[in-house]
Structure formats: C-alpha cells, structure tokens
Amino acid sequence: MTALASIEAGLRTCCEVFQDPVGAPDRTPRHTISEVSAASGLTAHTLRWYERIGLLDPVDRSASGQRRYSDADLHRLAFLGRLRLTGMPVADMLRYVELAREGERSSAARRELLLAHREAVRRQLADLHATLAVLDHKIDVYNGRLARCAPSH
Amino acid sequence: MTALASIEAGLRTCCEVFQDPVGAPDRTPRHTISEVSAASGLTAHTLRWYERIGLLDPVDRSASGQRRYSDADLHRLAFLGRLRLTGMPVADMLRYVELAREGERSSAARRELLLAHREAVRRQLADLHATLAVLDHKIDVYNGRLARCAPSH
C-alpha cells in the first residue's frame, strides 16, 4: 500500500503517526523505511541498526524483502526517540525493550528504569534553566544593556 | 598557598569560586589541578587536555612547574562547563574562546554564538518537557493509577 493509498483509505500517514502516537496502534505493515526515516529524523542506516541490535523487533517485509513498518513500530520508535533525545544511552533503551518483551512480570523493573530516567531528565532541566539564565545575562551584556560585572569572557 | 592558608587569609576556596563565579576574579595562581578537578568534576587529564587544545589559556606554574589555576581560570571553566553540560560541542566552545581572545572587536560574533546556543538550549528544554510528560504518564500507568490506552511498551 502506497502512502497515497493510505490517505485515500483514511489511514494516517507515517509522519502523523510518529508525531502523535496515540490510540491503539495497528500492526499492518505499510510504511517504507524511507518514510519512517523522514518522519523520525533517523537515517535508514540507523533504523536498520536499531533493528539489528534489538531495539526494534524484526520488522515485517514486503514480498521482495523490503521492510514495511507498522504503526506499532512507529509508536515504539517515537517513544525510543524521546528517550534518546533526552540522553538515555542506547544500552538502557535496549534493556527497557528487552524487559518489555518479557511481558507483565517485568513491569516493576521497567517502572524503575523510567523513574531513574525521569530523575535524569529533571536534572537536565535544572542544568538547562541555570545555563539559560547565564546566557540571558551574557547576551544582555553583549547587547550593551547591562554593565559587565565580570571581565575576561 | 595551600587551600587551608587561603581560607585563613579569607579567600574563597576553589570549590566555592567554581560553584558561584561572581565578582571580579583575581588572577593570583593558587589552585592545584586536583582542587580544580574536585571542584569542576573534570578529571586532571581533561583539564590538561582543555588547556592543550586552547580552551584554557596556558595556566600559571609553580616553581616546580605544576599548574596553579587562578579564580579567573575557574570562572572561565565554570562557564565552559555550563556550555558543555548543555550540549555545546567542544569545537564551538573553542571558537568562542578564540573570539574572546581577539577582544572587543569580536563581541558581535560572540553574541551570535551565544544566541545560537540559547536557541539550542530552548529546544532541549522543550524536548525535555515533552518527554517528562510522557514519562509521567507511563509511570502513572505502571503505578496502576491509570488504565493503559496504548499497549506494547
């Protein structure tokens, strides 16, 4: 099914699903690797690499062996992308995914992992806010609106 | 001058200066590399490397050739540390420092660099906030307080 056919059938495009991954994702394989690449910002190389190392479950293939990603794949990818973007190492993402494959009995461990990452995210927020204040101040100085109170940089 | 002597003389310790780099920094060389390492969280190796690549001006030496960092060095290091912590590449930090060495006539370029980084910081803040919301939601689900509305991860 082409992207155009998807639209005509009332299905959401790859980009839409990736950017707003809500609702029960279906597992129909319909997105090509280049569509997913464009939607996610990851290169096709990286998408294949994610699959190779186990971050993504083996993706469905077309009759000719090409990858076709489902909405469920996009949902996972969107979540993983968030984790990655906020500094979670790939090794930790992998651990999370492997726990998820174990099903319900690993939910406590998964929760721990997310709690730890939430703390990391909060620390980063604090660092960024503090730096933003410093930058604002320095930029004000460069704008000449404030006397500089510390020389040298 | 030892750290103890500095305290007795009413001078701020290396750690204090690094964590709260305000006021006009003096250029008296008095902090050892291990003090600076402890205060900054950077290893001695990394401090020497920063100097080698030009991020820090050549640091003063004791009679026996050991590095003695001034408060001014700590101020710069604290600022560079903020840039680094918020994702500025070392190459950009270097560019900023080299501009600063050119003096007043490069202030417009320095301002541009800081403006660009401020935008990058703001983007990161947006990403982190969005991710925090997702994490909060998922953690609520794991806590059993909410029905999960999307399966699989």
Place this chain on the structure above:
DNA sequence: CACTTGCTTCGAGTGCACTCCAAGGCGCTA
C-alpha cells in the same frame, strides 16, 4: 632516607552512536 602522593609529558586507546561502503536485487516508468 624511604615512601607516598601528586604532578609532568606525549601519544595511544576507549566507548558511544552512529555512518558509510560495496556489491547486488527489485520494480516502476519511458
């Protein structure tokens, strides 16, 4: 004096996360 601790240098090594390459196949359009 011996010992420990910490410092010096240069250059090589590490870990992470991609990123790319070479060689070849599929299928659509002209």
Place this chain on the structure above:
DNA sequence: TAGCGCCTTGGAGTGCACTCGAAGCAAGTG
C-alpha cells in the same frame, strides 16, 4: 529493455570527547 531510485546485507570506518598508560620528577611525611 534501459535507466532510475530505493532497497538489501555484513562489516568496516568515523567523529567526538574524553581517558589512560608509561616513565619520570618533586614535595611533603614518619
């Protein structure tokens, strides 16, 4: 049927930011 773009694979390469090792010197302590 030729061309084109996109796809496949395993493995090798890249860039960044450290990080460490080896060999040796100097200051401080029991």
